[in-house]
Structures are given as C-alpha cells and as structure tokens.
Amino acid sequence: MRIAVFSAKKYERTILDKLNEKHGHDLVYFETPLEVGTAPLAMGFPVVSVFVNDSVDRNVLKQIATGGTKLVATRSTGFNHIDVEAAKELSIRIVRVTDYSPNSVAEFAVGLLLALNRKIPRAYNRTREGNFELDGLMGFDLVGRTVAVIGTGKIGTIFARIMAGFGCTVIGFDMYHSPEFERIGGRYVEAEGLEEADVISLHCPLTPQTHHIINARTLARMKRGALLINTSRGGLVDTEAAIDALKSGQLGGIAIDVYEQEAGLFFRDLSSTIIPDDVIQRLVSFPNVILTGHQAFFTREALETILNTTLVSISDFAAGRPLANEIDAS
Numbered sequence: 001m002r003i004a005v006f007s008a009k010k011y012e013r014t015i016l017d018k019l020n021e022k023h024g025h026d027l028v029y030f031e032t033p034l035e036v037g038t039a040p041l042a043m044g045f046p047v048v049s050v051f052v053n054d055s056v057d058r059n060v061l062k063q064i065a066t067g068g069t070k071l072v073a074t075r076s077t078g079f080n081h082i083d084v085e086a087a088k089e090l091s092i093r094i095v096r097v098t099d100y101s102p103n104s105v106a107e108f109a110v111g112l113l114l115a116l117n118r119k120i121p122r123a124y125n126r127t128r129e130g131n132f133e134l135d136g137l138m139g140f141d142l143v144g145r146t147v148a149v150i151g152t153g154k155i156g157t158i159f160a161r162i163m164a165g166f167g168c169t170v171i172g173f174d175m176y177h178s179p180e181f182e183r184i185g186g187r188y189v190e191a192e193g194l195e196e197a198d199v200i201s202l203h204c205p206l207t208p209q210t211h212h213i214i215n216a217r218t219l220a221r222m223k224r225g226a227l228l229i230n231t232s233r234g235g236l237v238d239t240e241a242a243i244d245a246l247k248s249g250q251l252g253g254i255a256i257d258v259y260e261q262e263a264g265l266f267f268r269d270l271s272s273t274i275i276p277d278d279v280i281q282r283l284v285s286f287p288n289v290i291l292t293g294h295q296a297f298f299t300r301e302a303l304e305t306i307l308n309t310t311l312v313s314i315s316d317f318a319a320g321r322p323l324a325n326e327i328d329a330s
C-alpha cells in the first residue's frame with residue numbers, strides 16, 4: 001500500500017522503516033500535519049496516516065476522498081481530530097490505536113502530580129543557579145488525600161491504582177463503572193462528589209459532552225487549593241477559567257500535557273520565535289503551572305506498539321481482513 005504519513009517525526013520514521021520490513025508498504029513521509037492546505041499532498045494515496053493535531057475535518061476528508069484515499073490510520077487513541085461521520089459518508093474507513101501501554105500516560109500523570117505538588121521543576125532550576133533555598137517549595141503529603149479520576153478507563157484505572165499505592169483515597173467519575181477500578185478500592189461518585197478531591201486527574205476522551213468539563217462553574221465547586229492534572233485532551237479544560245481560578249487561589253496548581261490550542265504549537269521547536277498565543281504565555285508565567293508538550297505517551301514501548309498496530313491495521317485493510325481497531329461511526 002502507498003501510505004502518506006503526515007506529522008512524521010524522525011523518531012517515528014526510524015521505527016516505522018524497521019517495522020515495515022515485515023509489511024513491505026510504500027511509506028512517504030510528510031513533516032507537515034494533514035490540514036486543508038496540505039491535503040493535496042495525499043492525492044493518489046489509498047492510505048493516509050495522521051497524528052493528534054492533524055485536522056481531519058469534513059473539508060479535508062472530501063479532498064482526500066477525491067484523491068482516492070480509502071483509509072485513515074491515526075497513530076493515537078483519541079480521535080477527536082477526525083470527523084468520523086463525514087468519513088463514513090465518504091466511505092473512508094478510520095482506524096486508531098485502541099490499546100498501547102496505557103501505563104505510559106498514567107505514569108506520566110503521576111509524574112506531573114509529584115512535580116507540581118513538590119515543585120520539582122522549580123527546585124531543579126534553583127539548584128542549577130546555586131540557590132538552595134527551600135522557601136516556596138513546600139508541598140503536601142499525598143498519603144490520605146483524596147484523588148479524583150474523571151474517566152476510569154484504561155489509563156484512569158492505572159493512574160488510580162498507582163495513587164491507591166501512595167495511600168490516597170481514590171474516587172471516580174464515569175458513567176461506566178469499571179470492576180477493576182472498584183477492585184483497587186476506587187469509589188464512584190456523582191459530579192458533586194468531586195468537591196472532596198485534593199487532586200483531580202482527567203482521563204476521559206474529548207467529546208461534545210466533555211468539552212470544557214472543567215469550567216468556571218466546576219472550578220468554583222472544587223476544594224480550594226486543589227491540584228488539576230490533564231494528560232487527556234486540552235479541550236476538557238476552559239483554560240481562561242483555569243487562569244482565573246489560579247489567580248484567585250481557588251485552584252492550587254495545574255499540570256497539563258495537553259492544551260486546547262496546541263495545534264500549531266506542539267511538536268515543534270518555537271524557541272526562536274515569538275509565540276502569539278497570549279493564553280499559553282500567561283499560563284507558563286505562573287509558578288504553580290507545569291506544561292509539557294503532549295509527551296505522556298512518549299515511551300519506547302508505547303511508540304513501538306502505536307506504530308506496529310498502525311502497520312498491522314493497514315496490512316489487514318490491504319488484505320481485506322476485518323479491522324480490529326476500526327472506529328465505528330454508528
């Protein structure tokens with residue numbers, strides 16, 4: 001199969017080329033994301049592969065359908081960047097990576113929590129400048145604290161298990177109750193129950209229902225000084241409302257690996273340019289904010305699984321076999 005691989009990074013190409021020896025596809029790499037302006041590059045490719053900040057909306061799908069694309073393979077779990085309905089109408093099938101080391105994201109979320117609570121990045125920067133002062137670095141013990149997990153699926157449940165291991169009380173908010181979450185001692189609560197939490201970690205997908213699930217109203221109802229961790233999708237948090245809550249002290253701190261306007265910013269080196277996004281600039285100016293650039297998934301194990309699953313799906317498609325990771329629009 002001829003595959004147009006968009007948003008292709010060097011670290012992916014090396015692994016993809018190696019894995020592809022078994023599959024024998026014709027891989028053509030494009031560093032640019034797939035979006036309206038770059039969709040003509042996909043002309044003549046039956047398969048297109050994308051990543052989280054590519055914009056696979058109706059317009060783009062129309063263009064690539066005209067160019068002969070029949071399959072879009074996203075190298076991610078989340079698929080909020082793809083208009084699944086439009087794809088169905090245009091007879092383009094979509095596959096994703098349902099399962100890859102959910103540990104990678106859960107472990108990173110724990111890392112963000114520890115870094116935020118114990119102010120490890122600030123301490124690191126201080127000691128490099130010969131400043132060994134502890135003032136401003138005080139955190140709190142996690143043992144005995146209440147940690148809320150919004151979305152107790154694969155990643156949320158692993159995060160919950162690790163936090164239970166820290167001696168935290170773990171509460172969950174999800175319409176589906178996971179027996180595994182309950183087995184590790186997690187207790188389900190309704191939305192009001194989240195007010196008990198010292199820490200809230202987001203692990204649900206971005207959907208119309210979860211868009212801005214953290215907003216001015218929900219922030220006002222949180223325990224004062226609570227910490228918020230988001231390794232899921234930027235659109236779950238109303239960033240302006242979070243900034244207001246940080247300014248008033250209602251929110252004790254926020255650590256985010258994802259940002260609503262991350263497309264166009266993340267996965268590229270902008271260190272020599274002026275970043276025009278005032279919201280992100282404001283965010284990073286707070287001492288109690290940690291921002292990382294969508295790297296929670298980024299372990300060797302996870303990346304290899306993502307790329308291998310993508311190639312297996314494409315080979316299954318080429319051979320007319322059932323697609324285990326297909327997204328069903330119905």
Ligand code: NAD
Pocket residue numbers: 077078098102105150151152153154155156173174175176203204205206207209210231232233257258294295296297298
């Ligand atoms: P999953 O499907 O196993 O779990 C998601 C859970 O969220 C499910 O239990 C579902 O019922 C729940 N949910 C859905 N709507 C909800 C709502 N309105 N309120 C509460 N819960 C709701 O998915 P997963 O593999 O655990 O991944 C979770 C998310 O993590 C993905 O959707 C993706 O956005 C994000 N993710 C981020 C990275 C990263 O690198 N930062 C990597 C992979 C995944």
